[in-house]
Each structure stands twice: as C-alpha cells, then as structure tokens.
Amino acid sequence: MVVALKRIAFYVGLVAIWQALYASGRWSPMLFPSPGDVWSALLDGFRQGTFPTAIKASLQRVVIGFIISFFLGVLMGTAMARWKSVQETLGSLVLGMQSLPSICWAPLALMWFGLQDTAILLVVVLGSTFSVTEATYAGFRNVPPLYRRAAMVMGATQMQLLRRVLIPAALPSIVTGLKLSWSFAWRSLMAGELIASLGGFGQLLQNFRETFDMPSVVAVMVVIVAIGLLVNAVVFRPLEKSIQRRWGITTDDRQSDYRKSRRPAASIQRQLDIAQ
Amino acid sequence: MSTLGIPAPVRRWRDAVLPQSRALPAERSAPATLRVRSVTKTFHGAGGLVTALDDVSVEVQPGEFVCLVGPSGCGKSTLLNLIAGLDHPSQGQLMLGGQAIERPGADRVVMFQEPALFPWLNVRDNVAFGLTLSGMRRAQRYARAEQYLELVGLGQFGRAWVHELSGGMKGRVALARALVLDPRVLLMDEPFAALDAQTRDRLLLELQRIWLETGKTIVFVTHNVREAAVLANRVLVFSARPGRIKAEIHIDVPRPRELKSPEMLAAANRISAELESEVTISEEQEMATATARNFASHGLLWRL
Numbered sequence: 001m002v003v004a005l006k007r008i009a010f011y012v013g014l015v016a017i018w019q020a021l022y023a024s025g026r027w028s029p030m031l032f033p034s035p036g037d038v039w040s041a042l043l044d045g046f047r048q049g050t051f052p053t054a055i056k057a058s059l060q061r062v063v064i065g066f067i068i069s070f071f072l073g074v075l076m077g078t079a080m081a082r083w084k085s086v087q088e089t090l091g092s093l094v095l096g097m098q099s100l101p102s103i104c105w106a107p108l109a110l111m112w113f114g115l116q117d118t119a120i121l122l123v124v125v126l127g128s129t130f131s132v133t134e135a136t137y138a139g140f141r142n143v144p145p146l147y148r149r150a151a152m153v154m155g156a157t158q159m160q161l162l163r164r165v166l167i168p169a170a171l172p173s174i175v176t177g178l179k180l181s182w183s184f185a186w187r188s189l190m191a192g193e194l195i196a197s198l199g200g201f202g203q204l205l206q207n208f209r210e211t212f213d214m215p216s217v218v219a220v221m222v223v224i225v226a227i228g229l230l231v232n233a234v235v236f237r238p239l240e241k242s243i244q245r246r247w248g249i250t251t252d253d254r255q256s257d258y259r260k261s262r263r264p265a266a267s268i269q270r271q272l273d274i275a276q
Numbered sequence: 277m278s279t280l281g282i283p284a285p286v287r288r289w290r291d292a293v294l295p296q297s298r299a300l301p302a303e304r305s306a307p308a309t310l311r312v313r314s315v316t317k318t319f320h321g322a323g324g325l326v327t328a329l330d331d332v333s334v335e336v337q338p339g340e341f342v343c344l345v346g347p348s349g350c351g352k353s354t355l356l357n358l359i360a361g362l363d364h365p366s367q368g369q370l371m372l373g374g375q376a377i378e379r380p381g382a383d384r385v386v387m388f389q390e391p392a393l394f395p396w397l398n399v400r401d402n403v404a405f406g407l408t409l410s411g412m413r414r415a416q417r418y419a420r421a422e423q424y425l426e427l428v429g430l431g432q433f434g435r436a437w438v439h440e441l442s443g444g445m446k447g448r449v450a451l452a453r454a455l456v457l458d459p460r461v462l463l464m465d466e467p468f469a470a471l472d473a474q475t476r477d478r479l480l481l482e483l484q485r486i487w488l489e490t491g492k493t494i495v496f497v498t499h500n501v502r503e504a505a506v507l508a509n510r511v512l513v514f515s516a517r518p519g520r521i522k523a524e525i526h527i528d529v530p531r532p533r534e535l536k537s538p539e540m541l542a543a544a545n546r547i548s549a550e551l552e553s554e555v556t557i558s559e560e561q562e563m564a565t566a567t568a569r570n571f572a573s574h575g576l577l578w579r580l
C-alpha cells in the first residue's frame with residue numbers, strides 16, 4: 001500500500017514537472033506537447049480505432065515470435081547442457097549474437113523476405129531466443145549434482161531423471177529467462193515495425209512523426225510501455241513468483257533474514273510443538 | 277548373472293540408461309548378504325594416483341547395523357558409493373545376495389549428508405518419489421508414504437513444503453524417503469553430521485528405534501564415535517589413506533541403548549582408542565600431501 005502511494009506521488013510529481021516545463025514556453029508546443037495534449041491524443045487513438053488495430057497487429061506478432069523463441073531457446077539450451085561440444089561451439093555463437101542488437105538483422109531480413117511479417121518475425125526471434133537459451137543452459141547446469149545422485153540411487157532411469165529431476169530443478173531459471181525474453185521480444189518488435197511499415201505500433205510512431213503529430217507520438221510510446229508492463233505484471237511476474245515460492249526461493253527481504261529462513265514456518269512449528 | 281560376454285561400451289550405455297533394480301518393494305526377495313571382496317579403488321587426482329581403498333573386504337549380514345568410522349579422507353564415502361553402484365571398483369567385487377553390484381538401484385538406497393529433498397515436491401511426494409519411479413499407483417504410494425512419515429514422526433507433515441522444514445525434519449523426511457523403498461541395504465553417509473548436537477542426539481535414538489522396528493540392514497558412515505557406539509552391532513575402523521579396515525569392534529550393549537550410559541561411554545572409548553592413532557597419522561599425511569601438492573604446483577609455475 002505504502003509503495004503504491006509513493007508511486008502515485010512520484011508520477012503525479014513527474015507530470016507536474018512536465019506541465020511546468022511546457023508552461024515555461026521554452027520549447028515550441030509543436031515539439032514539446034503538454035500532458036493534456038498527450039492525454040487527448042491517447043483518447044483519440046482509442047476512439048478512432050487506430051490504437052486497438054495496432055495493439056492487435058503487434059501482439060499477434062510478438063506472441064508468435066515469443067513462442068518460436070521459447071521452443072528454439074529451450075532446445076538450444078538443453079543441447080548445450082547435454083553435450084559439451086555443443087556448448088563449446090554453439091555456446092560461443094549465442095554469446096556473440098547477444099551482443100548484436102537484433103534490429104541489425106532487419107536489412108538482411110527485408111532483403112530475404114521482402115516487406116512481410118516473416119521479416120519482422122525474424123528480428124523478434126533473433127532478439128528473444130538467446131536469453132531463453134542462456135537461461136535454460138544455466139538452469140540445467142546449476143542442478144545440484146546431489147539431486148541427480150539421490151534420484152539414481154532411488155532407481156531413476158535417464159528419462160525419469162530428466163523429467164522428474166532435471167526439468168523441475170531448472171524451471172525457475174527457465175521462467176526467469178522467459179521473462180527477460182519477453183521484454184527483448186517486445187523491444188525487437190517495436191524496432192522492427194519502425195523500419196518495416198507493416199502496421200503495428202512501430203509504424204504508427206513513424207506515421208505520426210511524418211505528420212508532425214507529437215502528442216500522438218508520445219501517446220503511442222505510453223501505450224508501448226503500458227503493454228510491456230501489463231504483460232509482465234499479468235503473466236510473467238505471477239508465474240515467476242509462484243514458482244519461486246513453491247521452490248522455496250525467497251526474494252523477499254523480510255524472509256531472507258538468515259535466522260528466520262532457517263526456522264520452520266510458524267504454523268508448522270506450532271504443529272511440531274504439539275507433535276512432540 | 278555374468279557380465280563377461282557384454283562389450284564394455286554396451287555395458288556403459290546400459291549402466292547409464294537403466295537402474296539395476298526397479299522392482300516394487302513387495303516383489304523384491306528376502307534380505308540378502310552384502311559382500312565386499314578385496315575391493316581396491318584408485319582415483320586419478322590432481323597430485324597423481326590416489327588409493328582411496330586398498331584391498332577392503334566386508335561382509336554384512338541381513339539385519340545387521342554396521343558403522344564405518346575413520347579419519348576423514350580414508351575412503352568411507354568411496355566404499356558407500358561403490359556399494360550404491362554410483363562408482364565402480366578398480367579391483368575386487370561387490371555382491372548383494374549373490375548378484376554383482378553394477379549400477380545404482382532401489383535395493384541399495386543412500387541417505388547423503390545433505391537431505392537432498394526436492395523443493396518442487398511437497399513432503400509426501402518427496403517420500404513417494406522412489407515409488408513413483410517404480411510405477412506404483414498414486415493411492416497406493418501415498419498410503420505407503422504416509423505410513424513411513426508416521427514412522428519417522430512426521431505424520432501430519434505430508435502437505436508441508438521442504439523449505440518450511442527445519443534441518444532435523446528434513447533429515448527425517450530423507451530417512452522416510454529411503455525406507456519407503458524397503459531397500460535390502462540402507463546406506464547412510466554421515467546423515468546427521470550437519471545437524472546441531474541436540475537434534476542429532478534425538479535422531480540417533482529415533483534411528484535406533486526404527487532399526488529395531490524394521491530390522492533393516494544398515495551401513496552407516498560416521499566419524500563420531502558416540503554415534504557409532506549407540507547405533508552399531510559392529511564397528512569397522514578404517515586406517516588413514518589408503519583406506520584399509522584395521523579393526524573390528526563388536527558392541528554387545530543391549531538395546532534400546534541410551535546415549536550417556538556408562539556402557540556407551542566404555543564402547544565409545546574402545547572405538548576412540550583404535551581411531552586415535554589413525555587420526556594423528558592422517559593429519560601428518562594430509563600435511564605431507566599438501567606440501568607435495570604445493571611443490572607440484574610450484575614446479576608447474578616454474579616450467580611456465
């Protein structure tokens with residue numbers, strides 16, 4: 001609650017400063033729109049249907065790209081964890097690709113596929129696959145060897161080991177990778193759409209720039225941020241939180257206190273006291 | 277069952293893919309004698325060849341409680357791993373009930389120093405884990421898991437999560453998880469070493485009670501002589517590296533034994549007496565090897 005209040009106060013303050021800067025008249029209103037202008041541009045965008053259309057186009061692309069990235073990334077990460085020579089070869093390529101902003105693929109992609117969704121999809125996939133790869137690889141690598149030995153002495157076959165020990169043990173890391181991958185996918189998509197005029201928010205930004213409609217440009221930016229945050233808050237954060245809670249990984253400061261985390265939870269402790 | 281005819285690569289593949297025993301507990305045959313015959317194990321360590329076990333022979337009868345004590349690094353865990361099938365001897369043979377031990381199997385469950393419970397499963401599913409592997413039906417395996425949780429005094433904790441348990445409770449769950457498979461031999465590698473003294477004492481007595489109730493064959497590694505005195509029918513004292521069995525002590529104090537009775541102290545002293553000379557030798561040896569290792573790494577530096 002306190003956090004929410006702090007946040008509201010912060011953003012109200014930010015908008016107030018923005019309004020004050022606008023009111024000072026240092027910059028032309030054409031280049032520096034007021035909060036009010038942006039707000040009405042936002043409402044117009046939704047009323048006229050341009051924003052909903054763009055949302056649909058962009059979300060569709062990002063979801064397809066994300067799903068492809070998920071499968072590719074998990075596949076590559078698993079192969080890297082399983083075979084050392086794959087890690088030694090493909091692993092270095094993955095690291096290298098991560099330092100290349102995926103939008104750099106746009107020229108090639110446009111030449112290969114022309115002005116088509118596939119071109120944008122390629123940019124999105126190349127932008128978001130490698131963080132899944134890395135996270136999957138790290139997840140499998142960091143499984144405590146003792147888990148493997150414990151399962152083996154209980155009679156696990158290799159398939160059972162994979163399904164019942166390695167995958168569950170790697171899951172928190174994989175989910176964190178997915179969360180990261182989502183934000184990469186969304187960013188790459190926006191970059192791709194800016195360059196290829198195939199609808200979606202990226203193109204909307206370009207259009208408004210060309211018509212010199214600054215309030216709408218800012219309004220589109222606000223929506224892009226809002227969607228990125230919303231998907232994170234509705235899908236990935238709850239997923240990550242619930243897995244971390246279930247797996248007993250505490251990220252909460254109050255819980256990470258050493259003595260507290262070593263003590264059984266209060267309800268269990270009470271039962272234990274009764275039991276003994 | 278002879279393995280001589282099978283080519284090594286095929287054997288290695290089979291060892292990697294299949295566990296040796298997946299039978300349901302009820303289908304497994306009666307208790308069996310564990311025979312370790314002239315087993316030698318060498319490792320290729322950083323400082324050259326290390327002989328962890330040198331010509332060790334042990335025989336453990338069904339229902340026996342055998343403790344292995346010895347200075348650290350004398351090969352106790354190595355021997356346990358060999359019995360578990362997690363590793364292969366360099367020389368010699370290991371047999372359980374007339375069958376050669378070749379790979380891990382649920383008839384020889386190990387309880388490690390750390391509980392190694394799976395945090396993504398609740399307590400009941402952790403205990404039922406090995407039963408799941410064997411393909412037992414859910415209702416049946418839950419009933420069995422509950423029964424063994426009851427045995428270790430955690431009857432009401434089936435739904436709890438691992439991270440909600442204290443260290444001692446985790447140890448109990450790990451014990452239940454091993455016992456539920458009804459192994460022919462239960463192997464325990466310093467399972468209580470990481471616990472505080474009070475918790476350890478309580479678990480020692482619990483383990484004694486459970487052994488009396490179940491009659492399991494147990495091989496228990498410890499470097500705590502008091503633990504050995506309370507638990508063992510027979511204590512095998514290992515010499516410092518290379519590990520050999522240098523003494524065998526029978527402890528005939530009637531059960532249930534108490535922790536601090538005079539007979540217990542006397543038994544513990546007998547074990548200590550055998551152990552003490554070894555511990556000092558072991559320390560000297562550790563220093564010698566450490567020095568050798570230092571020389572080795574310096575030598576390498578010079579050459580570089």
Ligand SMILES: Nc1ncnc2c1ncn2[C@@H]1O[C@H](COP(=O)(O)OP(=O)(O)O)[C@@H](O)[C@H]1O
Nearest residue numbers: 319320321326328347348349350351352353354
């Ligand atoms: N995988 C291994 N590789 C190399 N050396 C090992 C390995 N496992 C054990 N050793 C060596 O074998 C000796 C016995 O180890 P271990 O059985 O763990 O002793 P203990 O359990 O009695 O303390 C030690 O000197 C150790 O360094």
Ligand SMILES: [Mg+2]
Nearest residue numbers: 352353354465
């Ligand atoms: Mg050990």
